[in-house]
Amino acid sequence: MAFQYSSELPSAAGIDTIQFKQPSNFRKPVYDFDKNPVTKDGFLLGKALFYDPLLSVDKTVACGNCHQASAAFANLGSALSRGIKNCKGTRNAPPLFNLAWQKEFMWDGRINNHEAVPVNALTNPCEMGNTMSNVLYTLQNHAGYPAEFKKVFGSDKITQEMVLKAIAQFTVMMVSANSKYDKYIRHEAGGAFTENEQAGYALFRQKCEACHTEPLFTDLSYRNNGLEETSIDIGRDSMTHQRADRGKFRVPSLRNIEITSPYMHDGRFYSLKEVLQHYNSGMKNHANLDPVFRQDGKVGIALSPTEQTQIIAFLKTLTDVDFINDRRFNNH
Ligand code: HEC
Ligand code: HEC
Structure with a gap:
C-alpha cells in the first residue's frame, strides 16, 4: 500500500x-x-x-x-x-x-x-x-x-x-555509508572481513576500482562495458550527440548491489554471477568499449570461478542494512 x-x-x-x-x-x-x-x-x-x-x-x-x-x-x-x-x-x-x-x-x-x-x-x-x-x-x-x-x-x-x-x-x-565495508574502512566494530571478502577486496581493487571507485563505488563517469556490439539504447550520445558517447552509461555505484537486482541500464542480468560471467567471457566488442577492457589483445576481465566467488563475497559487504531499514525513509 x-x-x-x-x-x-x-x-x-x-x-x-x-x-x-x-x-x-x-x-x-x-x-x-x-x-x-x-x-x-x-x-x-x-x-x-x-x-x-x-x-x-x-x-x-x-x-x-x-x-x-x-x-x-x-x-x-x-x-x-x-x-x-x-x-x-x-x-x-x-x-x-x-x-x-x-x-x-x-x-x-x-x-x-x-x-x-x-x-x-x-x-x-x-x-x-x-x-x-x-x-x-x-x-x-x-x-x-x-x-x-x-x-x-x-x-x-x-x-x-x-x-x-x-x-x-x-x-x-x-x-548509505554504514555497510560492513564502511566499518572495515573506519576500523569500527562489525567490520572484520572474512578471508574470502579480503581476497575479493584485493581483486576488486585490481580489476574494478578504475571505474567503480571508492568510496562511492563509482567515478561518476560514462563508459561502455560491452553489453552488446551495437547499442539499442544509445545512452550518453542522446544528450551529447557525439558518436564517441554512443552506448556509454554512467558507471553505477556498487553499494547495496546485493539487493538492487536486476542489473545494468536495461536490467538484463538478475544475478551477480551473471554480471561477473559477462565481465569474464560475455563482453562484446563495441566500438566504444572502454580501453580498460581491451588488454592483452582480448576483451573483458579474466576472472577464475574462485575469483568470481571472492569478488561477490566482497560486493556483499557493501549492503547497508541500516540504510534499508532506516524508518526515516521507509513508508511503514
Ligand atoms: C571500464 C569501467 C568498468 C570496469 C573496470 C568495471 N565496470 Fe562494472 N560497470 C561499468 C559500467 C559503465 C556499468 C553500467 C553499464 C550499463 O548499464 O550499460 C557497470 C555496471 C556494473 C554492475 C551493474 C550495476 C547496476 O546497478 O546495475 C555491476 C554489478 C558491476 N558493474 C560490477 C563490476 C565488477 C565486479 C567489476 C570488476 C570485475 C567491474 N564492474 C568493472 C563500468 C566498469
Ligand atoms: C515509473 C517508474 C518511476 C517512477 C514513478 C519514478 N522514477 Fe525515478 N527513475 C526511474 C528510472 C527508470 C530512472 C532512470 C531514468 C534514465 O536514466 O533515463 C529514474 C531515475 C531517478 C533519479 C536519478 C538517480 C541517479 O542516480 O541518477 C532520481 C533522483 C529519481 N529517479 C527520483 C524519483 C522521484 C523523486 C520520483 C517521484 C517524483 C521518481 N523518481 C519516480 C523510474 C521511476
Whole structure:
C-alpha cells in the first residue's frame, strides 16, 4: 500500500531529528544545502510527496512504486520500470542514495540539477504522466498539503520550486555509508572481513576500482562495458550527440548491489554471477568499449570461478542494512 498523506504525518513517529551527516570516509557533498536547508518538516513533506500516488495523473503511481526502500530505492525484481497504466519504460530504475555527491543524474547524465530530477518522472507519459500545473493544482486543492507547505516555506501558495525543494530534502538525505565495508574502512566494530571478502577486496581493487571507485563505488563517469556490439539504447550520445558517447552509461555505484537486482541500464542480468560471467567471457566488442577492457589483445576481465566467488563475497559487504531499514525513509 502506498503511503497516504494525512495532515497527521504518521511517518513522523519515531523520527527525532533530521540532519545531514557527513560520513568520515567520504569527501564533502556537492549538493548546495545553503540553497535548500533541510528541516524536519521539509523532509517529512518531501517524504509524503515521494510516497503519494496523487502526484501521478491517474493517482496510481508514486515515486516509491519504482524506487523501493527494501531495494535501496531501486525497483525490486523489475528490469524495466512500470509507470501508469502498466506502461513499460526503457531503463532500469537506479537505486537512490548518496545523491548529495552526484552532480549529474540518470543513466546518461542528462540532468545536472538534483531538484530538477523528479520533473522527468512526474511528466513522463510512461511514468507518472502528469503535468506540473496539474500536480500543483492537485496539491493546492488538497485538504492537508497547503498547510504543510506553509510550515516549510512560509506560504501556502504552492509553487513548482517548493514541490521540488521538498522532494529534494527527502532524497538528498538518503545516505548509505554504514555497510560492513564502511566499518572495515573506519576500523569500527562489525567490520572484520572474512578471508574470502579480503581476497575479493584485493581483486576488486585490481580489476574494478578504475571505474567503480571508492568510496562511492563509482567515478561518476560514462563508459561502455560491452553489453552488446551495437547499442539499442544509445545512452550518453542522446544528450551529447557525439558518436564517441554512443552506448556509454554512467558507471553505477556498487553499494547495496546485493539487493538492487536486476542489473545494468536495461536490467538484463538478475544475478551477480551473471554480471561477473559477462565481465569474464560475455563482453562484446563495441566500438566504444572502454580501453580498460581491451588488454592483452582480448576483451573483458579474466576472472577464475574462485575469483568470481571472492569478488561477490566482497560486493556483499557493501549492503547497508541500516540504510534499508532506516524508518526515516521507509513508508511503514
Ligand atoms: C515509473 C517508474 C518511476 C517512477 C514513478 C519514478 N522514477 Fe525515478 N527513475 C526511474 C528510472 C527508470 C530512472 C532512470 C531514468 C534514465 O536514466 O533515463 C529514474 C531515475 C531517478 C533519479 C536519478 C538517480 C541517479 O542516480 O541518477 C532520481 C533522483 C529519481 N529517479 C527520483 C524519483 C522521484 C523523486 C520520483 C517521484 C517524483 C521518481 N523518481 C519516480 C523510474 C521511476
Ligand atoms: C571500464 C569501467 C568498468 C570496469 C573496470 C568495471 N565496470 Fe562494472 N560497470 C561499468 C559500467 C559503465 C556499468 C553500467 C553499464 C550499463 O548499464 O550499460 C557497470 C555496471 C556494473 C554492475 C551493474 C550495476 C547496476 O546497478 O546495475 C555491476 C554489478 C558491476 N558493474 C560490477 C563490476 C565488477 C565486479 C567489476 C570488476 C570485475 C567491474 N564492474 C568493472 C563500468 C566498469
